[in-house]
Structures are given as C-alpha cells and as structure tokens.
Amino acid sequence: MANKLVAKIGPSILNSDLSQLYEESQNLLDNGADYLHLDVMDGHFVPNLTFGHPIVKCLRRKIKDAFFETHMMVSKPEQWIENMADAGVNQYTFHVEPVEDVPLVCRKVQEAGMKVGVALKPGTPVEVVVDYINMADMVLVMTVEPGFGGQKFIEPMMKKVAWLRTNYPSLDIEVDGGVGPSTIHACAQAGANMIVSGTAVTGSDNPGKVISSMKDIVNSEIIKNF
Structure with missing residues (x-):
C-alpha cells in the first residue's frame, strides 16, 4: 500500500490551451506530485464539460513517463475505454452509478491494459463495492459532489474510507474533493493512501511545500496505524 499524492487536472483546461496544460502538469510533477489525476466530464453525468482522449493523447506525447x-x-464510461487506453492512460477510474454491469466494465478496462478504479459519489453506499472489489485496483471515495472544484470537504465520507480500510487492508483508497492541509489529517487517519488535491496545491504560493507536507502526514498515519 503506497502513499501517493495526486495532482488534479480538471476544469481549468476550459480556460487553457495545451501548452498551458502541459506546463501546469509538469510543474506539479516537478513539485512532487506522484501522478496526474485527469478529470474527464461529459456534461451529462455532471453538468460541467472538460476534455477527452485527444487532449490526453497530446499531453502523453509531452509527458512520457x-x-x-x-x-x-x-x-457511459464503457464508451471511452479503448480511446483512453490508446491515449496512454494507466488507470481508468469510472463512476459506478450510471453503470448497469460494473464487473463487465472492469473486465473491459483490464483487457485494454489499464488498471481499474471504481468511484463512489457521496450518496452511494460504500458496501456496493463488495460485488466487484476483487476486480478493482483502487476505490475512489468522493468527498464532494463530482463535477465542480472548490467545494467544501464532506467529513462523513471518512466513514466510507475507514470501512474500506478495515475490510480491505491492502486496498488503494483514493479521496478527491476539498482535500488540503486542513482536511488531510482526517483522510489519513481514516486510511486513505491516495490523495487527490487540486485548489489547495495549484492555488498555493509554494505547491511543493503543500505536497510534501500532506505526503508526510499520510505516510505517518500509514506507518502508525496500517
């Protein structure tokens, strides 16, 4: 179970060209982010609209490793599996809520050569993962409603994280939404080991320090409790 802090790249692309997206992404990686969390929104499952596989493919050409x-x-997450695999995506994390056959989508993601992430909205009971947890490399617990940045962290979602950590001790558990220096302790104590942080990092005068501090907190909790 690794401690990783993820740099979130999301709706800001609406106001950026590819060169700016690349510069922002590379800057976050240079400041200690372990990998990039790319928010893909279709304007249907969530109201917002971001980017698709052509942009991801272009970004992959610039950021190779x-x-x-x-x-x-x-x-319809099943619709974009092959395209995202071709674009160079390593992990395909999809929401279970609109999917009728989650295990089928998991298998298609695996067959495309990507890791499987399953994501849960705040209102989705965590116990739904029991039916397909053996196919998932990671579970993402949303700590805000998906679709918009800058929302307030939903503290009760930590019960889901704690339940997952208790029942699946070696599972990678990701949290996304309102995560920053003021909420990282709650995430770490509940058992999250993959931390997605957007505004708290990109809006900081010293993103490297913010990333390093949050990683240290998560690592300390992993060593102490898990």
Whole structure:
C-alpha cells in the first residue's frame, strides 16, 4: 500500500490551451506530485464539460513517463475505454452509478491494459463495492459532489474510507474533493493512501511545500496505524 499524492487536472483546461496544460502538469510533477489525476466530464453525468482522449493523447506525447489516471465523470464510461487506453492512460477510474454491469466494465478496462478504479459519489453506499472489489485496483471515495472544484470537504465520507480500510487492508483508497492541509489529517487517519488535491496545491504560493507536507502526514498515519 503506497502513499501517493495526486495532482488534479480538471476544469481549468476550459480556460487553457495545451501548452498551458502541459506546463501546469509538469510543474506539479516537478513539485512532487506522484501522478496526474485527469478529470474527464461529459456534461451529462455532471453538468460541467472538460476534455477527452485527444487532449490526453497530446499531453502523453509531452509527458512520457508519468502515471496518468483518468477520472471518468461520464454517463457511459464503457464508451471511452479503448480511446483512453490508446491515449496512454494507466488507470481508468469510472463512476459506478450510471453503470448497469460494473464487473463487465472492469473486465473491459483490464483487457485494454489499464488498471481499474471504481468511484463512489457521496450518496452511494460504500458496501456496493463488495460485488466487484476483487476486480478493482483502487476505490475512489468522493468527498464532494463530482463535477465542480472548490467545494467544501464532506467529513462523513471518512466513514466510507475507514470501512474500506478495515475490510480491505491492502486496498488503494483514493479521496478527491476539498482535500488540503486542513482536511488531510482526517483522510489519513481514516486510511486513505491516495490523495487527490487540486485548489489547495495549484492555488498555493509554494505547491511543493503543500505536497510534501500532506505526503508526510499520510505516510505517518500509514506507518502508525496500517
């Protein structure tokens, strides 16, 4: 179970060209982010609209070696599996809520050569993962409603994280939404080991210090409790 802090690349692309996206992404990696969490939104599953596989593929050409996770906030995640694999994505994280056959989507992601992440909205009971946890490399617990940045962290979601850590001790558990220096302790204590942070990092005058501090907190909790 590794401690990783993820740099979140999301709706800011709407106001950026590819060169700016590359510069922002590379800067985050240079400041200690372990990999890139790319928010893909279709305007249906969530109201916002971001970018798709052509942008991801272009970014991959510029950033050859970093681990790419796409967070697919889309109504039909099965539709984009092959395209994202071709774009160079390493982990395909999709929401279970709009999917009728989650194990089938998991298998298709595996067959495409990507790791499987399953994501849960705040209102989705964590116990739903029991049916396909053996196929998932990671579970993402959303700590805000998906689709918009800058929302307030939903503290009760830590019960989901703690449940997952208790029942699946070696599982990678990711948290996304409102995570920063003021909320990282709660995430770490509950058992999250993969931390997605957006505004708290990109809006900081010293992103490297913020990333390093949060990674140290998570690592300390992993060593102490897990």
